[in-house]
Amino acid sequence: MAHGLDDVETGQAAALPRRATDRILAFVNDLVVKASSAALVAAGFVLTYSVIVRYFLKISTDWQDETSVFLIIGAVFLSSAAVQAMRGHVAIETIVGLLPPRVNRVRQILVDVASLAFCAFFAWKSWTLLHEAWVDGYHSGSTWGPPLWIPYSLMTIGMTLLSIQILLQVIDETRRGSHPR
Amino acid sequence: MSLLSIGLLYGGATLFVMFLGMPIAFALGAVATLFMIIFMPSGSVDTIAQNVYEEMASITLLSIPLFILKGAAIGRSPAGKDLYGALHAWMHWIPGGLGIANVFACALFAAMAGSSPATCSAIGSAGIPEMRKHGYSPGFASGIIAAGGTLGILLPPSITMILYAVAAEQSLGRLFLAAIGPALLLVGLFAGYAMWKFRREFQAALVQYKLAGVHSELLRVDTLTVYDKFALLPRVLPFVILLTGVMVALYGGYATPSETAGLGAVLALALIAAIYSVWTPRELEPILIATLRESTMLMLIIGMSLLYSYVMSYLHISQSTAQWIVSLELSRWVLLAAILLMVVVLGFFLPPVSIILMTAPIILPPLKAAGFDLIWFGVIMTIIMEMGLIHPPVGLNIFVIKNIAPDIPLRDVVWGVMPFVALMMFAVLVLCIFPEIATWFPDAIMGAK
Numbered sequence: 001m002a003h004g005l006d007d008v009e010t011g012q013a014a015a016l017p018r019r020a021t022d023r024i025l026a027f028v029n030d031l032v033v034k035a036s037s038a039a040l041v042a043a044g045f046v047l048t049y050s051v052i053v054r055y056f057l058k059i060s061t062d063w064q065d066e067t068s069v070f071l072i073i074g075a076v077f078l079s080s081a082a083v084q085a086m087r088g089h090v091a092i093e094t095i096v097g098l099l100p101p102r103v104n105r106v107r108q109i110l111v112d113v114a115s116l117a118f119c120a121f122f123a124w125k126s127w128t129l130l131h132e133a134w135v136d137g138y139h140s141g142s143t144w145g146p147p148l149w150i151p152y153s154l155m156t157i158g159m160t161l162l163s164i165q166i167l168l169q170v171i172d173e174t175r176r177g178s179h180p181r
Numbered sequence: 182m183s184l185l186s187i188g189l190l191y192g193g194a195t196l197f198v199m200f201l202g203m204p205i206a207f208a209l210g211a212v213a214t215l216f217m218i219i220f221m222p223s224g225s226v227d228t229i230a231q232n233v234y235e236e237m238a239s240i241t242l243l244s245i246p247l248f249i250l251k252g253a254a255i256g257r258s259p260a261g262k263d264l265y266g267a268l269h270a271w272m273h274w275i276p277g278g279l280g281i282a283n284v285f286a287c288a289l290f291a292a293m294a295g296s297s298p299a300t301c302s303a304i305g306s307a308g309i310p311e312m313r314k315h316g317y318s319p320g321f322a323s324g325i326i327a328a329g330g331t332l333g334i335l336l337p338p339s340i341t342m343i344l345y346a347v348a349a350e351q352s353l354g355r356l357f358l359a360a361i362g363p364a365l366l367l368v369g370l371f372a373g374y375a376m377w378k379f380r381r382e383f384q385a386a387l388v389q390y391k392l393a394g395v396h397s398e399l400l401r402v403d404t405l406t407v408y409d410k411f412a413l414l415p416r417v418l419p420f421v422i423l424l425t426g427v428m429v430a431l432y433g434g435y436a437t438p439s440e441t442a443g444l445g446a447v448l449a450l451a452l453i454a455a456i457y458s459v460w461t462p463r464e465l466e467p468i469l470i471a472t473l474r475e476s477t478m479l480m481l482i483i484g485m486s487l488l489y490s491y492v493m494s495y496l497h498i499s500q501s502t503a504q505w506i507v508s509l510e511l512s513r514w515v516l517l518a519a520i521l522l523m524v525v526v527l528g529f530f531l532p533p534v535s536i537i538l539m540t541a542p543i544i545l546p547p548l549k550a551a552g553f554d555l556i557w558f559g560v561i562m563t564i565i566m567e568m569g570l571i572h573p574p575v576g577l578n579i580f581v582i583k584n585i586a587p588d589i590p591l592r593d594v595v596w597g598v599m600p601f602v603a604l605m606m607f608a609v610l611v612l613c614i615f616p617e618i619a620t621w622f623p624d625a626i627m628g629a630k
């Protein structure tokens with residue numbers, strides 16, 4: 001189930017006239033996916049480098065694990081909006097198939113509004129966290145001790161993009177409701 | 182409000198939003214946040230972003246996307262087909278050898294790719310047509326592939342096991358090793374069944390032939406030349422070497438499990454570049470996008486599940502439920518059976534990752550109190566969750582099979598899979614009677630706990 005990703009509903013959304021906001025977000029998502037892909041591969045190389053350096057050159061490693069954490073956590077949060085655009089965040093769809101289409105559309109809007117509320121709240125708390133980390137100069141507790149605003153900012157931008165993405169999807173859903181095709 | 186009502190409300194609210202079809206990650210996060218606002222001291226909700234970050238910022242957890250990358254790189258290359266072809270060439274002389282080759286190919290591929298659906302589609306898209314061409318019944322052919330694919334979440338490096346290790350605070354290296362014995366047991370059972378079933382179908386075909394002169398493809402004997410046997414080896418061996426090399430790096434103490442993930446991903450990308458010349462950004466893009474899509478979905482569920490269990494534990498829901506289970510003083514095996522039944526039922530709705538993270542704080546303390554080895558239990562729980570991949574109502578692998586062989590009726594696939602579900606149950610029973618099958622190997626390599 002964890003791997004059950006279908007391109008549901010992306011086709012429907014594409015049938016509507018696309019607004020400038022949609023196009024901008026799609027462009028941003030595309031950039032972000034490229035950057036995230038690069039970050040993931042980079043993390044793989046950093047960890048490989050870490051093995052080589054420690055076992056063949058006998059140099060102790062300090063920054064590799066944390067750098068990989070930052071790269072991967074950044075990739076995950078940043079691409080969450082792009083994944084949401086494909087409706088790639090899995091849900092239990094047992095009852096969805098049983099509902100009549102009209103009820104199902106209302107359900108979809110409700111679910112999206114609830115998701116939006118949560119993600120927007122999370123994004124807001126990430127902004128305050130980022131602000132604190134920046135102002136008070138938080139550093140990680142390791143010996144290397146990089147500043148924490150780096151990963152926090154990636155998480156914050158990611159959750160903000162995700163909220164915007166869901167907001168656009170909610171708007172699409174309600175527009176489709178008022179203009180039955 | 183009493184603890185019991187809060188607990189019931191927490192569970193009820195979660196079920197409600199999940200069944201409404203809210204994405205699992207957001208549903209878990211939203212319920213946890215709501216309960217933080219209502220029942221926890223004011224101000225605690227201000228730190229949710231920090232909570233989630235700190236729970237997720239573990240290199241062990243974050244190695245998961247790298248394992249997925251390695252799996253996607255191998256899974257989307259023709260490696261599966263070649264691996265399958267090579268095993269077929271070497272094993273076709275055994276009665277039922279084609280079926281057995283499929284089981285072995287699934288096991289090997291699963292160990293390299295670490296994903297059940299990827300294994301099903303990679304080996305199945307070559308294996309199912311081949312088996313049907315040789316007269317295997319469609320149900321039998323799909324059963325072999327669906328069941329063989331489930332080995333993906335048991336054989337190391339398994340994502341499910343990484344999460345279990347984190348949730349149960351057990352050694353990941355030990356857990357990986359503990360899964361090897363049971364995985365071999367399952368491979369043996371599957372292969373044995375494939376041979377037996379082949380003989381039955383073969384006998385039936387022979388009788389048909391003698392009585393009515395109906396010729397079945399089952400009766401035809403393939404002859405493969407020595408060239409056939411060796412032609413594919415140069416393409417397959419590097420992947421097998423990659424697999425063993427990464428394991429040696431891990432257990433020889435050269436690399437931590439997360440470094441193994443990075444090393445595996447880089448080597449897999451290098452191998453598909455060298456062997457199948459997949460290296461341009463345009464060719465790599467589908468691999469990377471598939472990886473990101475799956476990793477992001479999974480990691481957000483993981484992050485939010487961790488927040489969910491943090492709230493559950495802060496409100497003492499998990500501890501009280503665990504204490505309550507202990508106070509029932511069930512006999513060991515009744516307790517184990519009850520817990521496994523719960524895992525099966527949850528498996529109808531939830532992916533293994535959420536089952537582990539949400540239930541671990543509740544079920545592990547009673548199991549520990551009852552004297553069960555938690556490494557052993559991790560293996561048992563994984564096999565039970567594997568069964569969920571091939572039995573209805575979710576049975577993800579069944580749908581993968583449906584995708585690659587659309588003309589086989591769902592009924593046939595489901596019935597073809599059922600004997601394998603029974604074999605897996607049998608394996609769980611065997612492991613309960615002989616826990617050493619799981620515990621012996623890690624003890625031998627890493628020393629007794």
